[in-house]
Amino acid sequence: MRGIEFGTRLNQLRRKAGLSQAKLGEKVGVSGKAVSKWENGRTKPGTDTILKLAEVLCVSAEQLLNLSDNEKQISKIVITGGPCAGKTTAMSWIQNAFTKMGYAVLFVDETATQLISGGADFRFCASMRDLQLQMLLLQQAKEKAFAEVGKLMKQNKILVVCDRGAMDCRAYMTEEEFEWVINQINTSKITLRDQYDAVFHLVTAAKGAEKYYTLANNQARRETAEEAAALDDQLIAAWTGHPHYRIIDNTTDFEEKMLRLIKEITSFLGEPAPMEIERKYLIARPQLQTLEQIPNCECVDIVQTYLKSEDPDEELRIRQRGSNGSYVYFMTRKRRTNGIKRVEIEERLSQDEYISLLVEADPAYRMIHKKRYCLSENGLYYEIDIYPEWEDKAIMEIKLHDEDQKIVFPEEIDVIREVTNDPAYSNHELARIKI
Numbered sequence: 001m002r003g004i005e006f007g008t009r010l011n012q013l014r015r016k017a018g019l020s021q022a023k024l025g026e027k028v029g030v031s032g033k034a035v036s037k038w039e040n041g042r043t044k045p046g047t048d049t050i051l052k053l054a055e056v057l058c059v060s061a062e063q064l065l066n067l068s069d070n071e072k073q074i075s076k077i078v079i080t081g082g083p084c085a086g087k088t089t090a091m092s093w094i095q096n097a098f099t100k101m102g103y104a105v106l107f108v109d110e111t112a113t114q115l116i117s118g119g120a121d122f123r124f125c126a127s128m129r130d131l132q133l134q135m136l137l138l139q140q141a142k143e144k145a146f147a148e149v150g151k152l153m154k155q156n157k158i159l160v161v162c163d164r165g166a167m168d169c170r171a172y173m174t175e176e177e178f179e180w181v182i183n184q185i186n187t188s189k190i191t192l193r194d195q196y197d198a199v200f201h202l203v204t205a206a207k208g209a210e211k212y213y214t215l216a217n218n219q220a221r222r223e224t225a226e227e228a229a230a231l232d233d234q235l236i237a238a239w240t241g242h243p244h245y246r247i248i249d250n251t252t253d254f255e256e257k258m259l260r261l262i263k264e265i266t267s268f269l270g271e272p273a274p275m276e277i278e279r280k281y282l283i284a285r286p287q288l289q290t291l292e293q294i295p296n297c298e299c300v301d302i303v304q305t306y307l308k309s310e311d312p313d314e315e316l317r318i319r320q321r322g323s324n325g326s327y328v329y330f331m332t333r334k335r336r337t338n339g340i341k342r343v344e345i346e347e348r349l350s351q352d353e354y355i356s357l358l359v360e361a362d363p364a365y366r367m368i369h370k371k372r373y374c375l376s377e378n379g380l381y382y383e384i385d386i387y388p389e390w391e392d393k394a395i396m397e398i399k400l401h402d403e404d405q406k407i408v409f410p411e412e413i414d415v416i417r418e419v420t421n422d423p424a425y426s427n428h429e430l431a432r433i434k435i
Helices: 003-016 021-028 032-039 047-056 087-100 111-117 128-152 166-172 175-184 189-194 225-239 254-269 288-292 351-360 427-431
Strands: 073-081 103-108 157-163 198-202 245-248 275-284 297-306 315-323 326-336 341-349 368-377 380-386 393-400 415-418
Touching: 003 032, 003 341, 021 032, 021 047, 073 087, 073 128, 073 225, 073 254, 087 103, 087 157, 087 254, 103 128, 111 128, 128 157, 128 166, 128 175, 166 175, 166 189, 166 225, 175 189, 189 315, 189 326, 198 225, 198 254, 225 368, 245 254, 245 368, 245 380, 288 297, 288 368, 297 427, 315 351, 315 427, 326 351, 341 351, 368 427
Parallel strands: 073 157, 073 198, 103 157, 198 245
Antiparallel strands: 275 341, 275 393, 275 415, 297 315, 297 368, 315 326, 326 341, 368 380, 380 393
C-alpha cells in the first residue's frame, strides 16, 4: 500500500474517531507532527506502530492498511497520442518499471487496432458516427472488465493502463456527431473524460522527430506525416480539460522520452512522493471569446473550499470541477517544498463525500468560484483562472516536467509578471477573509 493511500485511510479513520493528530500521536507514543507526515504520505509507521494505531482506531491492521479486496485502490490511466508516438514501446516500459515497484499492471488494448486486426476495415464503414459509438461501447466494456479483474488480483497496487481512452473518439468526429454519441450512452463529456485518474499524451514523431515517422510498425496506421500531425492536434484538443493531463513531446531522444513518461506516471502514483512542478503568472485578463474559439481550449467551472487543518504547513481543500451540471469532486492536501515544486496528494470523492466535508470548511476562508480555461499548446499545458471579482487580470499556471523546461507563452496571453513565489497570488491567500 503506497504512502498516499495509507495517509488518506489514516486521516479518514482518525476523523471518524474524533481525534486530533496530536491526540492520536499521544496515544501511540509519537508527536502530532509524525502523524501529519503519515497522513501526507511523506513517511509510514513501522509494523509495531501500525498495530498500536489499529487498536486505538478500533480497526484491524488489515482494515487500516486497506487490504480488503473491496477497498483495493485501482488507478486507471490513459496512454494516448498521435500515430507513431511510441505507445507500443511505452507499454513495455510501463510493464517493466511498475511491476518492479510491486504493481499488478493490466493493459486494455487499443480498440481500433483490435477491430482492424479482426477484419473490420473502417474505410468501408458507411457511418463514422455509428462506428465510433460501437467502438466506445466496446472500450467501456473492456475497461469495466479489467477493473473487475483488478479487484481479484492479490496485489494491493493495481495499475490499469488504457491504450487510448474513451475521449480519443472525439478526434474522429464533428462536435455534432460526438454529442450524438454521448447522448446515446447517456453520459456527458466531463464524465467520459474525467473517469480516468490521469492521461498521458505521447506526441507523434511527425511533430519534431519527422525522420522517424513510419507506417511499417502498425498495420492499422495509414496516415501520412502531415495527417498524423493534424490528428495529434485533434487528440490533444479532445483531452484538454482533464485535471491531470501531461504531454510528452519530442524535444529529447526517444529513450529520454520514455524515461520522461515513466517519471510522470511515477510522480502521479506517488512513488515515492507526488511531486508537481508548476510556474504561475499574473496576466492581463484575456478575451474570453478568443480563448473559446481555440480548438484545444476547454472551460470548466471550479468551486474550491478550504477545510480546517491541524497542520499549519498543510493546505487542505475540496473541489467541485465540471460544467453544465456534470461534476467530479476531489480532496487535495498540498505542501510546498520550494518555489516551484510542491507535494500534492489528491483523491477523488463521491458527491456525498464532498457534501459531507463542506461542514468542515475553515471559516477564515471564503469559497472560491472561478472559471478555468485549459489550453494545450507548444507541448505545454496551461491553466488560465478567471476570477469574477477581477476585471483586468487573471492567473495562468503552466505544468512542467522539470524545473529547467523552456517556457513558451501562448500568443493570446499578455504576461504581466511571474508570481510563482508570491504568496499573495496563491488560491489559499486569495480565499483568506481579510478583517
